[in-house]
Amino acid sequence: MPETKKSSQRISPKKLSNLKVVVLCIAAATTFWILNALNKDDYNTIVDFPVEFVYDQNQFVAVAGLPKTLEIEISGNGWDLLRKYFNFNSDSYPIELTNPAARNYILTGDLKRSLGEFLSPTQLVSVLKDSLKFNIDKIKTIKVKPVLDSSSFSMANNFRIADQITFTPGTINLTGPTSILDSLEENFPVTLDENRINKPINKEITLTVPEELSKLVRIEQPKVTVKFDVVEFLEGNKRLKIKRLNFPKSVALADEDVMIMISYLVDERKSAELKDLEFEAVLDYYKRNKEDSTITVQVRPMPDFLEQVVAQPAILKLKYE
Numbered sequence: 001m002p003e004t005k006k007s008s009q010r011i012s013p014k015k016l017s018n019l020k021v022v023v024l025c026i027a028a029a030t031t032f033w034i035l036n037a038l039n040k041d042d043y044n045t046i047v048d049f050p051v052e053f054v055y056d057q058n059q060f061v062a063v064a065g066l067p068k069t070l071e072i073e074i075s076g077n078g079w080d081l082l083r084k085y086f087n088f089n090s091d092s093y094p095i096e097l098t099n100p101a102a103r104n105y106i107l108t109g110d111l112k113r114s115l116g117e118f119l120s121p122t123q124l125v126s127v128l129k130d131s132l133k134f135n136i137d138k139i140k141t142i143k144v145k146p147v148l149d150s151s152s153f154s155m156a157n158n159f160r161i162a163d164q165i166t167f168t169p170g171t172i173n174l175t176g177p178t179s180i181l182d183s184l185e186e187n188f189p190v191t192l193d194e195n196r197i198n199k200p201i202n203k204e205i206t207l208t209v210p211e212e213l214s215k216l217v218r219i220e221q222p223k224v225t226v227k228f229d230v231v232e233f234l235e236g237n238k239r240l241k242i243k244r245l246n247f248p249k250s251v252a253l254a255d256e257d258v259m260i261m262i263s264y265l266v267d268e269r270k271s272a273e274l275k276d277l278e279f280e281a282v283l284d285y286y287k288r289n290k291e292d293s294t295i296t297v298q299v300r301p302m303p304d305f306l307e308q309v310v311a312q313p314a315i316l317k318l319k320y321e
Helices: 013-038 078-085 108-119 178-183 268-275
Strands: 043-054 060-062 069-076 093-096 105-107 123-127 131-133 136-148 153-155 159-168 172-177 187-190 194-197 201-206 223-239 241-245 251-253 261-267 280-284 294-296 298-300 306-312 315-320
Touching (some): 069 108, 105 108, 136 223, 153 159, 261 268
Parallel strands (some): 136 187, 153 194, 241 280
Antiparallel strands (some): 043 069, 060 136, 069 123, 105 131, 159 223, 201 223, 223 261, 251 315, 261 306, 294 315
């Protein structure tokens, strides 16, 4: 069979040259049309025009983000509208607030005159929103009391904090928005960040506010010193004398030879006083459990320098003759 030649898919140089001429003509015509159109007046468009709130930032603070633009309809020369639409070389319109904490909005109708002058030579047709809302609060300073956050430290086994925890300074000044400071408690938690404490603490701590408030609330004294002593509670045990109260002659203990012991923790500073105490296991028949004929051991005396006092056995069985 005879071979067939493939048709060429390439554009000839002459056609390519003609195509370039057409494209250039269209681009020139479009550019001429756009330039001519932009030189005309009486165009209308809607733009988000930048605004800036102006107020005394030494007296007031924005609690939330402020509006950055105001949606308006404007008319004028095409070039002017183009610059306004894309914010080319456009200064933000300043909205001056004398007492921004008095209310949380401003009526846009009150801005029209000065805004119209600011937009010149472009004309202001209308403002599309009735008001601009904001949240600006008055700044104030309050005093709070530092307290130790109990979850920020742990004590070694059988160690306790002795007496009071002291802070220097004794109060902390917080500065920030009135609405936020009024919602805070009077106590300011201080994080100790210590574990298994078994010796006195005298530590300087850098204070921080919660992360969600860090941009609004400032601590005027960022450091505080916390100080306290510790005491160890010693383990001990004693045998108790049994003292019966209100027992009828016909009632006795099921085990008359029972030996009652107590285990306890004692404040090491009071260990000498403990030696002079005579402990008793008081059995009051009037406080018996009538359902199962048992009686609970009551340990006396019970000084406040003892902890974790446990009697063994704690409950005794009665028998009736």
